[in-house]
Amino acid sequence: MNRILLSIIRKEFHHILRDPQTLVIIIIQPIIMLFLYGYAITLDMKQIEIAITDYSKTPQSRQLIHQIESTSFFKVTAFDIPERGFDRLFKERKARCALIIPSDFARSLHSKQNTKIQLLVDASDPNAANYIYKYLLQINARFTFKNNPHLVQPFLMEPRILYNPDLKAHNFFVPGLIAIIMLLISSLLTSIAIVREKERGTMEQILVSPVRPLQILVGKVIPYILIAFLDGVLIVALGHLWFRVPIIGSGLFLAATLILYVLTGLSFGLLVSTITDSQRMAMLTTLMATILPTIMLSGFIFPVASMPKIFQYLSITIPATHFLEIIRGIMLKGNGLADLTRQVLFLFGISFFLLLLSVKKFRTTLE
Amino acid sequence: MQRILYLIQKEFRQILREPAFLGLIFGAPLIQVLILGFAITTDVKNVPMIMVDQDHSQMSNRLVEAFSNTKSFHFLGQVGTAKEAVHLLDRNKIKLAVVIPPHFERDLKTGRQPRVQLLADGVDGNSAGVALSYANQIALKLQKQWFPRLPHAPGTVKEIHLTGIEARMLYNPSLESVNNIVPGILAVLVMLITSFLTGMTIVREKEIGTLEQLMVTPIRRGELILGKVIPLIIVGLLLFTIAIISAGLVFGLWMKGNILTLYGMSLLFMMTTLGMGIFASTLARNQQQSMFITWFLGIFAILLSGFFIPIENMPRVIQWITYLNPVRYFMIVIREIYLKGTALHYLWKEALEMTVFGGAMLTMATLRFHKRVG
Amino acid sequence: MSQIQNSNTADTVPMEDDTMAVSVRELTRNFGKFTAVDRVSFSVQKGEIFGFLGANGAGKTTTIRMLCGLLLPTSGQASIAGFNVYTEAEQIKMHIGYMSQRFSLYEDLTVRENIQFYGGVYGLSRKQIKEKTRELLDYLNLWDQANKLTADLPLGWKQRMALSTTLLHDPQIIFLDEPTSGVDPVSRRNFWLLIYKLAARGKTVFVTTHYMDEAEYCNRLSIMRFGKIVEIGPPGELKAKYHARTMQDVFMNIEHREER
Ligand SMILES: Nc1ncnc2c1ncn2[C@@H]1O[C@H](COP(=O)(O)OP(=O)(O)OP(=O)(O)O)[C@@H](O)[C@H]1O
Numbered sequence A: 001m002n003r004i005l006l007s008i009i010r011k012e013f014h015h016i017l018r019d020p021q022t023l024v025i026i027i028i029q030p031i032i033m034l035f036l037y038g039y040a041i042t043l044d045m046k047q048i049e050i051a052i053t054d055y056s057k058t059p060q061s062r063q064l065i066h067q068i069e070s071t072s073f074f075k076v077t078a079f080d081i082p083e084r085g086f087d088r089l090f091k092e093r094k095a096r097c098a099l100i101i102p103s104d105f106a107r108s109l110h111s112k113q114n115t116k117i118q119l120l121v122d123a124s125d126p127n128a129a130n131y132i133y134k135y136l137l138q139i140n141a142r143f144t145f146k147n148n149p150h151l152v153q154p155f156l157m158e159p160r161i162l163y164n165p166d167l168k169a170h171n172f173f174v175p176g177l178i179a180i181i182m183l184l185i186s187s188l189l190t191s192i193a194i195v196r197e198k199e200r201g202t203m204e205q206i207l208v209s210p211v212r213p214l215q216i217l218v219g220k221v222i223p224y225i226l227i228a229f230l231d232g233v234l235i236v237a238l239g240h241l242w243f244r245v246p247i248i249g250s251g252l253f254l255a256a257t258l259i260l261y262v263l264t265g266l267s268f269g270l271l272v273s274t275i276t277d278s279q280r281m282a283m284l285t286t287l288m289a290t291i292l293p294t295i296m297l298s299g300f301i302f303p304v305a306s307m308p309k310i311f312q313y314l315s316i317t318i319p320a321t322h323f324l325e326i327i328r329g330i331m332l333k334g335n336g337l338a339d340l341t342r343q344v345l346f347l348f349g350i351s352f353f354l355l356l357l358s359v360k361k362f363r364t365t366l367e
Numbered sequence B: 001m002q003r004i005l006y007l008i009q010k011e012f013r014q015i016l017r018e019p020a021f022l023g024l025i026f027g028a029p030l031i032q033v034l035i036l037g038f039a040i041t042t043d044v045k046n047v048p049m050i051m052v053d054q055d056h057s058q059m060s061n062r063l064v065e066a067f068s069n070t071k072s073f074h075f076l077g078q079v080g081t082a083k084e085a086v087h088l089l090d091r092n093k094i095k096l097a098v099v100i101p102p103h104f105e106r107d108l109k110t111g112r113q114p115r116v117q118l119l120a121d122g123v124d125g126n127s128a129g130v131a132l133s134y135a136n137q138i139a140l141k142l143q144k145q146w147f148p149r150l151p152h153a154p155g156t157v158k159e160i161h162l163t164g165i166e167a168r169m170l171y172n173p174s175l176e177s178v179n180n181i182v183p184g185i186l187a188v189l190v191m192l193i194t195s196f197l198t199g200m201t202i203v204r205e206k207e208i209g210t211l212e213q214l215m216v217t218p219i220r221r222g223e224l225i226l227g228k229v230i231p232l233i234i235v236g237l238l239l240f241t242i243a244i245i246s247a248g249l250v251f252g253l254w255m256k257g258n259i260l261t262l263y264g265m266s267l268l269f270m271m272t273t274l275g276m277g278i279f280a281s282t283l284a285r286n287q288q289q290s291m292f293i294t295w296f297l298g299i300f301a302i303l304l305s306g307f308f309i310p311i312e313n314m315p316r317v318i319q320w321i322t323y324l325n326p327v328r329y330f331m332i333v334i335r336e337i338y339l340k341g342t343a344l345h346y347l348w349k350e351a352l353e354m355t356v357f358g359g360a361m362l363t364m365a366t367l368r369f370h371k372r373v374g
Numbered sequence C: 001m002s003q004i005q006n007s008n009t010a011d012t013v014p015m016e017d018d019t020m021a022v023s024v025r026e027l028t029r030n031f032g033k034f035t036a037v038d039r040v041s042f043s044v045q046k047g048e049i050f051g052f053l054g055a056n057g058a059g060k061t062t063t064i065r066m067l068c069g070l071l072l073p074t075s076g077q078a079s080i081a082g083f084n085v086y087t088e089a090e091q092i093k094m095h096i097g098y099m100s101q102r103f104s105l106y107e108d109l110t111v112r113e114n115i116q117f118y119g120g121v122y123g124l125s126r127k128q129i130k131e132k133t134r135e136l137l138d139y140l141n142l143w144d145q146a147n148k149l150t151a152d153l154p155l156g157w158k159q160r161m162a163l164s165t166t167l168l169h170d171p172q173i174i175f176l177d178e179p180t181s182g183v184d185p186v187s188r189r190n191f192w193l194l195i196y197k198l199a200a201r202g203k204t205v206f207v208t209t210h211y212m213d214e215a216e217y218c219n220r221l222s223i224m225r226f227g228k229i230v231e232i233g234p235p236g237e238l239k240a241k242y243h244a245r246t247m248q249d250v251f252m253n254i255e256h257r258e259e260r
């Protein structure tokens, strides 16, 4: 029994290690991805192009403009464009928004209770549009307080940010990337592990030997678990040492959950591998069915709570959703098993279900 | 020319003969458009939160009410102490807790400016920032209302002059992220499918051995490539059309601009993706490798295209890299045409860039693609 | 089709003796440090059935690929139908048929579609393709299977079909790389009858094989070992030289001699 299993494991290792392309995928791609994504993904915006048309031309309006110019959020790219020129400005993408200070700005600042400034925003990127609006509201509030020494807020809002006080994007994305990369490796690699043998005809050869289906599956999975786990450790180490993402919780617990997560990815890959007939189909299925939805639905970038209800339910079936909570919890919040029982149980459940299904499917394909 | 026709015919016969594959290349993209279009909202809403009211006064009640009645927050109730709130934050049950201090009402009325604490989960810095600004807005409304109640207010109310911003959101007034995401998905689909398929159909023939057979025929290298590429262009355009129609039917999102411009542009864009596919096929010995190569290139191309991470937000160096990414240009073009109806003469620069890229990529790939095996 | 043939005959003058279909001098191919084909020289006359023997890895396929213009030689000279392999690979392709060691038909196309496709690729007109299809189906007796997927045919028929499709453009020289491996004895016999017919029509057939009975059918044989040609001559002469009754014995003899 053990010897059979060992020989399958050994063979599988040889497959993996002899294929340089695969090695590149396993080692180089994750590192490149971590670095590129780690640096590229920052959602804080800066240097937004703004056009300002000042009809007032008074010290007051200049004061407002000065406040806008002095932030790194905005970059003034056009001055005093007539209003009919804005459409063109937006279509040429020379500016994302335009501020129009009315001619009676200074006068009404002394006489009226409320003075309106007009803002035009190119909202084709609604997220950015929102940011721009919010940021200008803040500038405006500052401007208002400066001009109204009597204005006192009845109560104050005092934010206290926990876990990631500087709101560093790395702390959010690096653990997320680890989850995505691990999934990519584990599911994509195993998805072809069995189909490849089917295509080459070597599966028949194995099947005529006295090996039980379960042994084949286990033998195939173990090397990948090991490799994917080591990969995970590598990436976590890089994230910790290079990107300075803290690991507040227990490293051991993190390692244990990493193995569990890898197992889920592998079981999905195995399932795909047992139900498809060609490597091409297997890889396309894996890509379409796991990786893209995982990136989009797991909370990697887009918060799950903001999605429509059905997708929130759907995201429960995605292993990465749970693992993201686990890894972020352990690394940033110092969560222990007690805080994460639910997520861990979900991962167990999913991988058990997938494994069961693939063993069952694998049996039936033999007949 | 006639030989190309035979190649195309053969290619289509092969495609049509594999229904599962056909289903995958047409079905999967559709599902992607639907799922991603519905699911991806870059807007932050329904942020789970609780309140800790340590005052239980009329005014603190008003504050609690204000938070419980918005779409931005998913109000989960109240707990007694800030400690409990932190515990909930620890366990990921909530993202924000608003703590109203004891004697809130009394302090407010006597002008002592009570401090309401916002405890935010900063792990997702972006969402946290947005949630905080939502909270501030809600507070601002009450602050305005309550200002006159301050002890010194009556005398100064007249001297207050506020400025307000009147924003007009152009091209996408409802600020729906679907409008921005769906065109992006279309671009990504075109790119993934065409480059994947090109690489794989060529490498498959390499694996089977028929490519060697084709190479000893007098067919020219250009003809061979065209014969491979034209069916994929047709498949790509068909897929693009289906995706456009389904995006329109499902999301009510139709392009504002000229449809011919869009198709023209997508052809220019496909030059690059097809070139990429051919290139991958010359490097790869089997389909698996070719998929890995295209996937590898594709994942970076998508990331650096501005699809969901605006390029302006990226560090300088990475912004420079994005100029080498043809998807970046197509992403701009498709969004402009879809949302703003931008005419061709504002997009010629992107068109030019895609042409240069596509031309270079195709030439390079064709040069690498020999009618030899070794 | 006509345009292609015209362009070939007009501006390219055969460079060697007209009776030689293939002539090779000092042809060499290296893969990195490894020499797969090592300074081989031989020539094949028109209408000859030329056999290529040698153990696995001897360099047969590599040689054929160079002759077909699929692989650039590292050094040496070769001309096929009078065309130079370095400079006139495309002209060569008009004049040769090649059946690779791997299966060369599209398994997911039907028999008829395969014929149509290869006919089209060789630039045959629609009418010619129709005629050829009829001719081939008649000849191979495949009318019942014409609309079946090629994958579903028995191997022997597939191979004969593959040969037939390489003949669609009526090439002068035909390269067959192990055309009969895995084929049953009856089908193999049928296959060789086909080869004989071709030779009788003046075609040159260049064939590699591991079957010694097939070797006996050839007009002339060359035996390769580790990239070199160690023997060349008609089967009868080789048998006499080695005092052997069969080609099998000759082959074994050579392998043993070289081992020592
Ligand atoms: N593209 C290549 N790269 C490196 N080595 C190669 C390549 N093609 C062939 N070889 C090597 O060259 C040698 C000769 O190969 P070739 O295929 O010509 O042998 P063969 O006589 O056709 O053998 P068989 O009877 O098995 O078909 C072999 O050792 C093979 O490994």
Ligand SMILES: [Mg+2]
Pocket (backbone or CB within 6 Å): C060, C061, C062, C101, C177
């Ligand atoms: Mg060979």
